[in-house]
Amino acid sequence: MKPKINSMQQHQFLQMPSSSIKEKRNTKQDFHKLLQTEQLKMSKHAEQRLRERNISINKSQWQKIAEQIDKAKQKGITDSLVVLNRAALLVNTKNNTIVTALQREEVSERIFSNINGTILINE
Template identity: 35%
Template structure:
């Protein structure tokens, strides 16, 4: 038979075992921290509307990781400046981004002939 030493506390004359919960709380706090970091990171990622995704596909526009990062950076800059609907130019690509929802509303690869309306700012990145 194995005897385990257990700590007890007495409250109003009633003896109760003290349970070790700090380790569980620490693991839970780490889990919540990880979730919070992942959630924040996902919320910052630029999403593409169905229309924008279709435009990219039909025009055979391939987005490299570098272009995605520059688009993300420009969207963050637009948010810092208080923009709501922004034109983001990355090389020869143009994106209209709804800054609040982090969503690319449309994408264009022929910027020379483009007329862009309903925007409140432009970021050239």
């Protein structure tokens, strides 16, 4: 698995406001700070899937995800499926690592094994 994310240039898949370049940089910096604060990590595979599937997750959604992962961890959940309105993430809560990402439509046709918790987040 990939160590903690050090560079925001790797995260072009985030949905950014279309106003100014300065605003885009601030949003990227905020996301980077959030990941550092919450200790969320993204596997290389998850990064690739987010880009390929054009999945956008904004700052407030990442914050909710991080909070819920922390709660799940406190309940002893080690591997979780995080379901959002438009996406789903497989997360190793033990290591705070996002393992992969799918679009919500893909979830209905799948069977997920080796998870011991599900987190539902309404955006």
